[in-house]
Amino acid sequence: MMSNVAVFGCNGYLGQHMVHTLLLQKELAVTGFDLQEAYAGTDYITYRKLDITDVAQVKTLGEDFDTIYYFTGLTGTDISFERYELFVNVNEMGLLHLLQHLRGFSKRPKIVFPSTRLVYKGVADKPLAEDDEKEFKTIYASSKYNGEQYLEMYRNLFGFDYTVFRVCVPYANIVAGALSYGTVGFFLGKAQQGEPISLFGDGELKRTFTHVMDICRQILLVSAMPESNGRVFNIDGETYSLKDVASLIAEKYGVPLQFVPWPPKALQLESGDTIFDGSRIRSLLPQTIKYSLQEWIHA
CATH class of the missing domain: 3.40.50.720 (NAD(P)-binding Rossmann-like Domain)
Known part of the structure; x- marks a missing residue:
């Protein structure tokens, strides 16, 4: 029906x-x-x-x-x-x-x-x-x-x-337009133009990334x-630091990373590490992810 x-x-x-x-x-x-x-x-x-x-x-x-x-x-x-x-x-x-x-x-x-x-x-x-x-x-x-x-x-x-x-942090785009969106889209945009990928502070903030x-x-x-x-x-996914993801993209495109001081407003709004515990959703759907961020970057 x-x-x-x-x-x-x-x-x-x-x-x-x-x-x-x-x-x-x-x-x-x-x-x-x-x-x-x-x-x-x-x-x-x-x-x-x-x-x-x-x-x-x-x-x-x-x-x-x-x-x-x-x-x-x-x-x-x-x-x-x-x-x-x-x-x-x-x-x-x-x-x-x-x-x-x-x-x-x-x-x-x-x-x-x-x-x-x-x-x-x-x-x-x-x-x-x-x-x-x-x-x-x-x-x-x-x-x-x-x-x-x-x-x-x-x-x-x-x-x-x-x-x-x-x-948390989505990545990839299979329907139209840019290759990705948000954080990963920003990193890719810089790298594809041959520019350094800039990160606030030491870049060690962690996020959960999901295709x-x-x-x-x-x-x-x-x-x-x-x-x-x-x-x-x-939503379940894979956890990386922003520096880890930026490094993978920078390596692929041959661009450097650039660490810059936190702008005061951005620092005030920053939530810190946001790592998702996906155990609740996995209790209903054991196989939550089919895509690997590293494989997607290197594809």
């Missing part, structure tokens, strides 16, 4: 990859929603332009979907202070508009929600489990955690199903399990 799913924020980096992953499942019909006039990806999907901050537009959604992958959201650290109204409107009010509308449905779709490593208080060399201490240094981080809390409130009072996946297709696979498979309802999962 064909299942209807929606990807909100389908024109973003994770959104396009989630669409691609879903389309590999032959029994799924995928509809994308975003602000732009057309779908930005290379796959063919049904697409609707929709502004999640406009209540009237949200109310046009019908009871068509079994699952909503809610990838709508603004990302950024210090920029979230300069554009605080927009971050709150999109990341929080937009989600609340959707949840309020879905309350009236006789059959509510499950909500799948990606969150961020930036909700955690980083601890040196310690893998962080989902219930470990939180710390919010940016409006972006608090807006994502608030989204998690709204989902739990609506589950508690109205019986919504949801699953949250916290993402974007492993992220989407974990989200797809685990969110479909009844045991995932009402739960939060760290």
Whole structure:
């Protein structure tokens, strides 16, 4: 039986990859929603332009979907202070508009929600489990955690199903555009131009890195399990220091590393080591990763 799913924020980096992953499942019909006039990806999907901050537009959604992958959201650290109204409107009010509308449905779709490593208080060399201490240094981080809390409130009072996946550092790009995104994309961009890769401080901060297709696979498979309802999962991956990853890329392209002092604002916003404990997600999906960061860099 064909299942209807929606990807909100389908024109973003994770959104396009989630669409691609879903389309590999032959029994799924995928509809994308975003602000732009057309779908930005290379796959063919049904697409609707929709502004999640406009209540009237949200109310046009019908009871068509079994699952909503809610990838709508603004990302950024210090920029979230300069554009605080927009971050709150999109990341929080937009989600609340959707949840309020879905309350009236006789059959509510499950909500799948990606969150961020930036909700955690980083601890040196310690893998962080989902219930470990939180710390919010940016409006972006608090807006994502608030989204998690709204989902739990609506589950508690109205019986919504949801699953949250916290993402640390994604890498790779198989749908279009640049070779990668974010941290790894920055390193690659510098190296491909023959420029030194710059690192703040000694570069020893640690992160958990996950290939974007492993992220989407974990989200797809685990969110479909009844045991995932009402739960939060760290996306599993491989842990490296930023210096380790930069060194692998620098070696491949023959460029040096450059260590620079921390800018004061960046240092104030830095969370420290963010290493994910992936044991919760592995308890449901033993084989969480198929891609190796080192192999991907050297390919």
